[in-house]
Amino acid sequence: MNASRSPVRQSSVRAHNLALVLQTVANSADRPSRAAISAATGLTRATVSALVDDLIAGSLLTELDPAPRTGAGRPAAGLALTPDGPGGLGLEINVDYLGACVADLTGEVRHRFVTRADQRLLPPAAALAALRELAAQASAAAAADGIELAGAALAVPGLVAPGGLVRVAPNLGWQDVDVPALLGLDLPLTVDNEANLAALGELGAGDGTPTFLYVSGEIGIGAGIVLDGELYRGGRGWSGEIGHVTVYPDGRPCRCGADGCLEQYAGQEAVAADPELAASALGIALSAVVNLLDLGVIVLGGGYAPEFDRLRDGIDAELRRRVLTAGLAPVALRPATLGADAAMRGAAGVVIGAVRDDPASWLARPQAV
Amino acid sequence: MNASRSPVRQSSVRAHNLALVLQTVANSADRPSRAAISAATGLTRATVSALVDDLIAGSLLTELDPAPRTGAGRPAAGLALTPDGPGGLGLEINVDYLGACVADLTGEVRHRFVTRADQRLLPPAAALAALRELAAQASAAAAADGIELAGAALAVPGLVAPGGLVRVAPNLGWQDVDVPALLGLDLPLTVDNEANLAALGELGAGDGTPTFLYVSGEIGIGAGIVLDGELYRGGRGWSGEIGHVTVYPDGRPCRCGADGCLEQYAGQEAVAADPELAASALGIALSAVVNLLDLGVIVLGGGYAPEFDRLRDGIDAELRRRVLTAGLAPVALRPATLGADAAMRGAAGVVIGAVRDDPASWLARPQAV
DNA sequence: GCCAAATAATTCAACCAATAAACAAATCCG
DNA sequence: CGGATTTGTTTATTGGTTGAATTATTTGGC
Numbered sequence: 198m199n200a201s202r203s204p205v206r207q208s209s210v211r212a213h214n215l216a217l218v219l220q221t222v223a224n225s226a227d228r229p230s231r232a233a234i235s236a237a238t239g240l241t242r243a244t245v246s247a248l249v250d251d252l253i254a255g256s257l258l259t260e261l262d263p264a265p266r267t268g269a270g271r272p273a274a275g276l277a278l279t280p281d282g283p284g285g286l287g288l289e290i291n292v293d294y295l296g297a298c299v300a301d302l303t304g305e306v307r308h309r310f311v312t313r314a315d316q317r318l319l320p321p322a323a324a325l326a327a328l329r330e331l332a333a334q335a336s337a338a339a340a341a342d343g344i345e346l347a348g349a350a351l352a353v354p355g356l357v358a359p360g361g362l363v364r365v366a367p368n369l370g371w372q373d374v375d376v377p378a379l380l381g382l383d384l385p386l387t388v389d390n391e392a393n394l395a396a397l398g399e400l401g402a403g404d405g406t407p408t409f410l411y412v413s414g415e416i417g418i419g420a421g422i423v424l425d426g427e428l429y430r431g432g433r434g435w436s437g438e439i440g441h442v443t444v445y446p447d448g449r450p451c452r453c454g455a456d457g458c459l460e461q462y463a464g465q466e467a468v469a470a471d472p473e474l475a476a477s478a479l480g481i482a483l484s485a486v487v488n489l490l491d492l493g494v495i496v497l498g499g500g501y502a503p504e505f506d507r508l509r510d511g512i513d514a515e516l517r518r519r520v521l522t523a524g525l526a527p528v529a530l531r532p533a534t535l536g537a538d539a540a541m542r543g544a545a546g547v548v549i550g551a552v553r554d555d556p557a558s559w560l561a562r563p564q565a566v
Numbered sequence: 567m568n569a570s571r572s573p574v575r576q577s578s579v580r581a582h583n584l585a586l587v588l589q590t591v592a593n594s595a596d597r598p599s600r601a602a603i604s605a606a607t608g609l610t611r612a613t614v615s616a617l618v619d620d621l622i623a624g625s626l627l628t629e630l631d632p633a634p635r636t637g638a639g640r641p642a643a644g645l646a647l648t649p650d651g652p653g654g655l656g657l658e659i660n661v662d663y664l665g666a667c668v669a670d671l672t673g674e675v676r677h678r679f680v681t682r683a684d685q686r687l688l689p690p691a692a693a694l695a696a697l698r699e700l701a702a703q704a705s706a707a708a709a710a711d712g713i714e715l716a717g718a719a720l721a722v723p724g725l726v727a728p729g730g731l732v733r734v735a736p737n738l739g740w741q742d743v744d745v746p747a748l749l750g751l752d753l754p755l756t757v758d759n760e761a762n763l764a765a766l767g768e769l770g771a772g773d774g775t776p777t778f779l780y781v782s783g784e785i786g787i788g789a790g791i792v793l794d795g796e797l798y799r800g801g802r803g804w805s806g807e808i809g810h811v812t813v814y815p816d817g818r819p820c821r822c823g824a825d826g827c828l829e830q831y832a833g834q835e836a837v838a839a840d841p842e843l844a845a846s847a848l849g850i851a852l853s854a855v856v857n858l859l860d861l862g863v864i865v866l867g868g869g870y871a872p873e874f875d876r877l878r879d880g881i882d883a884e885l886r887r888r889v890l891t892a893g894l895a896p897v898a899l900r901p902a903t904l905g906a907d908a909a910m911r912g913a914a915g916v917v918i919g920a921v922r923d924d925p926a927s928w929l930a931r932p933q934a935v
Numbered sequence: 936g937c938c939a940a941a942t943a944a945t946t947c948a949a950c951c952a953a954t955a956a957a958c959a960a961a962t963c964c965g
Numbered sequence: 966c967g968g969a970t971t972t973g974t975t976t977a978t979t980g981g982t983t984g985a986a987t988t989a990t991t992t993g994g995c
Binding site: 575576577579580583609610612613616637638639640641 | 953954955959960961963964
C-alpha cells in the first residue's frame, strides 16, 4: 500500500480507474473490447462501460472494428487510443542539433523538424529563440492535424534543477539558464536531462523491458536509470552521471577536475582512438552500476549504438569478471533501437505519458473556448 | 498518479485513508487530536472520527490526555499509537552473532535476546535451530506483554532471492539455503539483506532524512539505498553490493574473482591496517555512487561508525574531487546512530512498518479465536 | 429459415464511503 | 453567568462501484 500523504475521495477512485482503463488499452497489443478490459482489470463490465464512455467523450479512446474473433455472440467493439486526441511536443537542444517533434496519444511521431547547427557558438537566448521557431512550426503542424498539445518537454545535455533551470550544460557552455522563461512557450514545459529522456524514449520503443540502464555516449557520457518503467531521477534530480565515475583513480585528468573519469576513456574521441580501452573502461564503470543497482539489462545508445559490435565483447568480459551476481543472473547488453531522435521522442513521450497516467486531469482541464 | 495495475473500489479508499490517519499519528511529534489530523490530511473531521474509531477498536490507536493547549474550546482527545497492539519480531544472523528482538507499534524495542557464537562453524540448519530458540523466547516475552506479533523479518549477510532463499552468504559459508523452511516459524517471515535492513533501522532511528546511502563495513561491505523513505532493492533484489565495486582495476585480487574490489581496501582488516588507504578507496567508490544516484547523505555504519573520525576527511576529499555535482550540492557524511543492533531493529521495523502502511489488512486479518 | 446458445454492452437498484452542515459537548474569557 | 470557541458526532446528500437483470447481436444446429 502506497500511503502517500494525500486523502482519497471517490473522485480519486474514478481518476485511478480511468487511468487503469486507458493504460490497459495502451498496453494491449490488439484492440480490446470493454469486456476484455473488464477481465484484465477486475472492474465490472458496467464500470468499464461508464469509464470508456468518458474516455471516448474526451477523445482519448475511439471505437474501431473489433479484433477478429471466432465463435458465437455479439461482436465486440474494439477500443484504441485516438490519434486525434491530445499530443505531446518533444524538444531537444544539443551541441550540433536542434529538434522538435509531435507525437500523438498512440506514441506515433506525426511531425519532426530538425535544424543542424552548432549551438556552442550561440548565447543561450539565441539558441532558444531558434528552438521556439521550430516549436511554433511543430505546433502549427499539430493544429492542422487536429491535435491539441497537452504540453512540451525539452531535452538538454546538462544538469537540470527543479523549475527547468539548467544549472550546467558543459558541452553547450551554459550555466544557470532559465530555460522556461527564455523559451516562452504557451504550454506547460518540462525540462530534463538528455540521457534521462532518451532512456524513456527507448522504454517506449523497446521490447518492453521495464528495468534497464540506458547509456548515451556522445561527447559526454550520460545514463538514464529506468526502474519498473519509471525514470529514477536520484535524490536531487542529478542521477546517472556515469561519465564521471572513476575508472582509473590516478588516470587521465578530466575537465571536471578529477582524474580517471570514464569520459576520458570512453568518450567519443576515445572510442575512435582505442575501442578496446573504451570497452574495458566502460565495462568497469558498468560493473559498478550493476553491483550497486542490480540492473539486468544495459542499453547502449547515442554514439555507442553504431559501435556496438566493436564494444560488446570488451564490456562483457569486464561485467562477467567484476559483477558479483554475474554467476547468478546474467547482464544483457543491447544496442539502442532509436537513433539520434531518442531524446526528442522520449520528451514527447513524457508529455503523452502524463496524459495516459492521469486522464482525469486532462479531461477536467480548463477548456479553451 | 500511480496507475498501478489493480482496480480501486470504495473499500480501497477506506484502506488508504486508514493508513493515512495512522501514519499521520505516527509521524506526529505530539499527540494529535482528531481535528488536527483532519487539518493535516484534508479529510473532514467526520471522516477522521470514523476512521479513528476503527483504529481504536482494532487497538492500533489509543486515546490519551491531550497535548496541552491554550485558548477556549472543548479540549481535544490526544491520539497515539498503542504499545499494546501488534508488534514485530526482528531477527538477525551474522558471523559471530544471533539475535532476536520485539518492537511494538510505536517502534520501541521491548525485548532483546542475543547470543554470541561463531556461526561459521555450524551447518545452516543448526544455526537456524538456535535462532528459532531465540525467536521462541522473544515470542513468549511478547505474548506476556499482550503483544500480538504481526510477522517476523530476518537479516542475513548475503544475497536473498524471492521467497527467502539465501543464494549466497559468503561469510557464513552458505549457499542456496531455504531459510523459511529451516527456520519453521509460525509467522509470516521476510528475509532480507543485512545492509538493507540496517539502512531501514537507521531510517527509523535517524533524524528523518528520507534519502540516503547506508554503508555497513563488516568483514564484507554492503550498502542499503534508501530513497524517499523506501528501500531500493534493485532490478532483482541484489542492489548495494558496493564491496565489489572496482576501485583499482589492476589492484589486489578479491575472493570474488575480480581485482581491485573496494572490499580489499576498506574491509575490516584493511581499515585497521591502513585507515588512510581505506578512506581514500571508500571515497572513490562512494563518489561513483553519488555520481550515479545523486544521494546527498551517506551514513557510515557497522564497523565504520567507531572509525568515523579517522575516515571522514579522507572520504570527504575524494567526494569533493570526484563528485560532479559537489559544487552544486554538498554530500553529507554521518556516522550511524544505531550500533550492532541496526539490522535487527530494522527487521522488526519492517514488520511494524507493514502494519502501519496497511492497517486495513491487519484489522481484517483472520483472527485467532 | 428459425430458434437456441453465446457473447457484448447497458440499465437500474443497492451499497459503501466521503462530504457538508447542523448539532452537542466542553472549555475559556469577560 | 453567558457568549465565544473549539472538538467531536449525527444526519442527509452525493459520487462511484457492484451485481443482477435486460437488451443487442452474432453463430450454429435443426
